[in-house]
Amino acid sequence: MSQQILNVNKVQRIPLLIDGQWVGSGREEIYPVHAPATGHKIAEIVRGTEQDADQAVRAAEKAFNSEVWQSIKPFERGQLLVRLAQHIRNHRDEWAMRECRDVGKPLSQAYADVEAAARYFEFYGGAADKVAGESIPIENGLLNVTVLEPVGVTVHIIPWNYPLQIIARSVGAALATGNAVIVKSAEDTPLSAHALAEWFAESELPTGIFQHLTGLGQEVGAPLVAHPGIHHVTFTGSVQTGISVMKAAAENVVQSTLELGGKSPNIVFADADWDKAVEGVTRAIIQNAGQTCSAGSRLLLEESCKAEFLKRLQQRFESLDIGPGESDADIGPILNERQFKQIMGRIDEAKQQGKILAGGRAVTPEGGEGGFYIEPTIIDGLEPDCAVAQEEIFGPVLSVFTFKTAEEAINLANSTDYGLVAGVWTKDIDVAHTVASKVKAGQVFINNYGAAGGIQMPFGGYKKSGIGREKGFVALRNYVEIKNIAVKYGK
Ligand code: NAD
Numbered sequence: 010m011s012q013q014i015l016n017v018n019k020v021q022r023i024p025l026l027i028d029g030q031w032v033g034s035g036r037e038e039i040y041p042v043h044a045p046a047t048g049h050k051i052a053e054i055v056r057g058t059e060q061d062a063d064q065a066v067r068a069a070e071k072a073f074n075s076e077v078w079q080s081i082k083p084f085e086r087g088q089l090l091v092r093l094a095q096h097i098r099n100h101r102d103e104w105a106m107r108e109c110r111d112v113g114k115p116l117s118q119a120y121a122d123v124e125a126a127a128r129y130f131e132f133y134g135g136a137a138d139k140v141a142g143e144s145i146p147i148e149n150g151l152l153n154v155t156v157l158e159p160v161g162v163t164v165h166i167i168p169w170n171y172p173l174q175i176i177a178r179s180v181g182a183a184l185a186t187g188n189a190v191i192v193k194s195a196e197d198t199p200l201s202a203h204a205l206a207e208w209f210a211e212s213e214l215p216t217g218i219f220q221h222l223t224g225l226g227q228e229v230g231a232p233l234v235a236h237p238g239i240h241h242v243t244f245t246g247s248v249q250t251g252i253s254v255m256k257a258a259a260e261n262v263v264q265s266t267l268e269l270g271g272k273s274p275n276i277v278f279a280d281a282d283w284d285k286a287v288e289g290v291t292r293a294i295i296q297n298a299g300q301t302c303s304a305g306s307r308l309l310l311e312e313s314c315k316a317e318f319l320k321r322l323q324q325r326f327e328s329l330d331i332g333p334g335e336s337d338a339d340i341g342p343i344l345n346e347r348q349f350k351q352i353m354g355r356i357d358e359a360k361q362q363g364k365i366l367a368g369g370r371a372v373t374p375e376g377g378e379g380g381f382y383i384e385p386t387i388i389d390g391l392e393p394d395c396a397v398a399q400e401e402i403f404g405p406v407l408s409v410f411t412f413k414t415a416e417e418a419i420n421l422a423n424s425t426d427y428g429l430v431a432g433v434w435t436k437d438i439d440v441a442h443t444v445a446s447k448v449k450a451g452q453v454f455i456n457n458y459g460a461a462g463g464i465q466m467p468f469g470g471y472k473k474s475g476i477g478r479e480k481g482f483v484a485l486r487n488y489v490e491i492k493n494i495a496v497k498y499g500k
Contacts, residue, residue: 021052023199025061025223026206028068029216032061040196040225045113045342046333048379052111054199057224059232065220066238069162069189072217083187087137089212090181094131096208097123104201108173109334111200113342113380114297116334121462126177126201128464133181133485140186140485142492152496157489159187160264161240164233166226166254167202168246169195169344170300176202178464178479179243179266179487184219186488188241193222193230197344226250237261241488244268245302248473255476266477266487268469270401271429274307274422275458276444278415279314281434285456287321289432290407293458295329295385298340299405300348303430305458306402308387309421312411319366319389319409326367326385332374340405342380349381352404356386359397359408363390368405399425415440419447428471432458451478 022039024031033055042052072078097104101123109119142155163183167175176192183190194202202221209219222229234242234257244254245268258265275290293305310318332338343349349371356369368384385405391398398408412418422431422444431450435441445453449471454460469478478484 020050021200023052023054023203023223025055025057025065026210026219026221027061027065028072028220029210031210033057042111042197042199043345044110044380045344046110046335046377046380052200054196054223057193057222057229059229061222061224062229062233062236065191065222066162066233066236068217069191069220070238072215073159073161073189075215077215078187078189078218083138083140083185086185086187087134089214090130090134090137090185093208093212094127094134097127097130101127104173104204106335107200107204111198112170112172112297113334113344115339115341116337118297118341119334122171122174125462125464126173128462129174129177129181132464133185136482136485137185140489147495150497150499152498154494154496156492156494157186158492160488160490161188162238163188163190163241163243163488164239165190165192166230166234166242166244166246167192167194169198170297170302172198173201173205174462175245176205178484180205180219182479182484183241183243183488186485188488189218191220191222191233191239193224193233196223196225199223231257234258235260239263241265243479243487246270251475264477264487266469266479266484267475268302268429268479269473269475270302270403271304271427271450271470271474272307272399272401272425273303273305273427273430273432273450274309274448275305275432276309276418276422276434276448277311277314277318278418278433278435278437278440279311280436282436282456283318283321286434287318287325289434289456289458290322291325291329291385293432294407295340295405296459298343298383299352300344300403303452303459304403305430305432306407307398307421307425308407308409309418310409310411311418312413315411319387323367323387326387329385330374331372331377331382331384333377333380336374336376338374340382340385342377342382343404346381348403349383352383352402352406355397355400355402355404356383356388356406359388359391359406362392362395362397363388363408366409393421393424401427415444419444422448422450426473429469429474430454430458450474
């Protein structure tokens with residue numbers, strides 16, 4: 010398996026996994042997958058259909074209700090997930106190289122994703138037999154308890170930017186709580202989902218407990234989320250598609266957990282530790298070339314330190330190297346031409362309205378011919394309400410704004426439709442906590458940004474950044490129904 014995936018000259022065909030069978034290998038309807046670093050074709054996925062979605066849901070229902078699955082004890086489900094974590098760690102080089110080639114990300118970031126995926130499976134594996142209900146005091150002679158039951162068939166719609174991590178975080182929680190999962194991978198980055206499907210296909214799980222659908226969002230994703238046999242949808246991606254998914258889920262009256270990106274601010278006060286703040290602000294926007302839902306794409310800077318701080322930041326941006334993921338440069342390629350054009354269009358817009366302080370150009374690094382690369386870019390002088398300052402760009406592009414007071418900083422931070430993450434950089438504990446309490450964001454980081462992934466930390470957004478929370482113990486609640494049982498006893 011690994012040799013095939015890592016062989017750069019081989020174009021791998023990726024079929025669907027439905028009810029334990031590899032489906033569609035002989036079909037003509039395929040979608041090509043290109044390495045972002047060079048544009049070379051590395052794989053082709055089978056384009057799943059409405060009928061495939063239907064078969065997968067039926068197989069999931071059957072597997073979920075099977076005696077085999079129902080008789081597996083929670084701790085045994087957990088052990089299986091822990092074994093998967095071990096497998097990922099034992100083969101970390103292959104998993105990292107696969108993610109690096111498929112998504113284009115720098116190798117060390119791919120290794121970090123691999124470790125995060127292992128941690129998700131391990132964390133949720135450990136939690137499998139610790140998700141418990143409660144007893145509620147009502148009156149003498151009445152024992153009232155709640156029991157947490159799996160919801161049934163859960164659907165996981167995956168984006169292209171962090172495929173392995175994002176599958177692991179929701180599939181780990183859903184399997185730990187006893188559900189049957191169907192993963193729909195992103196059309197452009199299917200490799201790690203397929204490798205997981207191979208592992209599950211060989212595991213002792215009943216067929217139909219883990220299934221993988223490949224294909225286009227409209228062709229197989231939409232019928233899957235509209236299927237009456239599903240019980241929960243977890244989606245990460247754009248606001249627009251998230252709204253369609255939520256509407257389909259509403260028609261089915263099933264819950265959806267949506268993570269829809271952001272326009273996250275880093276708020277830097279003059280008294281901050283500048284070395285740490287410069288590095289934190291830089292890392293927050295260059296990770297995965299800015300193609301990150303929690304990218305710190307706005308810098309809100311206390312006016313009194315603007316000139317000096319920006320000089321330091323500019324120097325740091327200019328020191329960053331750009332190259333194919335395998336060279337482990339600071340910044341890798343953009344996913345594809347569509348995303349590249351979208352980002353460059355935003356940079357051109359910004360040039361009309363503000364001033365480029367660093368970057369702003371497309372480049373072709375050595376070994377990256379055929380790929381799409383953009384210099385890390387700082388833009389100053391934009392109006393805070395312009396489109397570039399308000400909308401997610403999904404590239405290595407940072408817009409700078411200034412404030413004089415903490416109140417102004419809070420208003421600026423809250424001035425977009427998003428509310429996923431915020432960073433606050435100051436040595437003043439009062440200021441730090443005041444800002445943290447008033448910023449509308451699902452995660453606030455003080456004097457750091459991202460906390461190394463934070464497997465255990467609830468993650469999700471305010472406003473258009475989404476609904477519900479993933480990661481941490483709280484995410485297990487997405488995948489259970491609460492049943493209340495009242496028992497009358499005595500006379
Ligand atoms: P998208 O939201 O359209 O796609 C995400 C996933 O949803 C993919 O697996 C896709 O096949 C699937 N999908 C598409 N339409 C569907 C439907 N009707 N029903 C069910 N599933 C469907 O995102 P995209 O087109 O890949 O990227 C566009 C923009 O989205 C990016 O520029 C970026 O701004 C944003 N984005 C955000 C994140 C994030 O982490 N929040 C991730 C990827 C993309």
